[in-house]
Amino acid sequence: MKPRASRGIAIAAILAIVVVTFASCVTLPHDGERGPHADVPGARALASGEDGAVALTLGNYTWSFMNGSERRIEELRQIDPQEWRVDELAQVSVAEEATITVIFDERPLWAYARSWDEEELAAGSIADSPLFWRLRTLLDAAGSVGDEVPSSLEDGVLTFDVEPGRRYAISATYEQGFSGNDRTEYVFTVQK
Structure with a gap:
């Protein structure tokens, strides 16, 4: 091939990529109606001695549902529990150690709780240091586990x-x- 011909092929290939990229970004008009979506159940916490239950913040989930005869799965992957800002979370107030009862909108097969110290989360960790930015993923993964909290699941509560x-x-x-x-x-x- 002559250099001139290969330059023409390269230009045509670039134009094809640009056209395909642009076409994939165009949104066609639709009737505005959204299809079925996952109806993920919520949960509420009730502290012993308190009157009202607090709706808990929904974190990550994987939920399946039927769209007519088609099986669909909806996933929401947000930040891990220890990465939320305190003001974004549901707040339960207790004066001292208390028992919490979590009531689910649907009965779970099983459930368990983990916890983290808020002061430690606020203080940050070595993962925030520029010297250790390459280790951040490993350190975050280790910190995401939290402490297991002894709990009891009976009758879906x-x-x-x-x-x-x-x-x-x-x-x-x-x-x-x-x-x-x-x-x-x-x-x-x-x-x-």
Whole structure:
């Protein structure tokens, strides 16, 4: 091939890429109606001795549902429980250690709780240092586990003890899924 011919082919290829990229960005008009969506169940926490239940912040989830005869799965991957800002979370107020009862909109197959110290989360960690930015992923993964909180799941209600100054995440698995593995995470913080 002559240099002139290969330059023409390169220009044509670039133009084709630009046209395809532009065409993929164009949104065609639609009737405005959205299809079915996942109806992810919520959860509420009730502290012992308190009157009102607090709706918990919905975290990450994987939820399946039927769209006519088609199986669909909706996933929401947000930040991990320890990365939320305190003001974005549901707030449960207790004066001292208390028992929390978590009531789910649907009965989970199982559920468990984890916790983190709010002061430690606010202070940051070595992962915030520019010297250790390459280790950030490993350090964040290690910190994301949290401390397991002893809890009891009976008749679809999760019960465990909380204390002020800690953040809690509840992981629940529901039967709703096609293989019984719809997972939902709820997050809240406990303050005085």
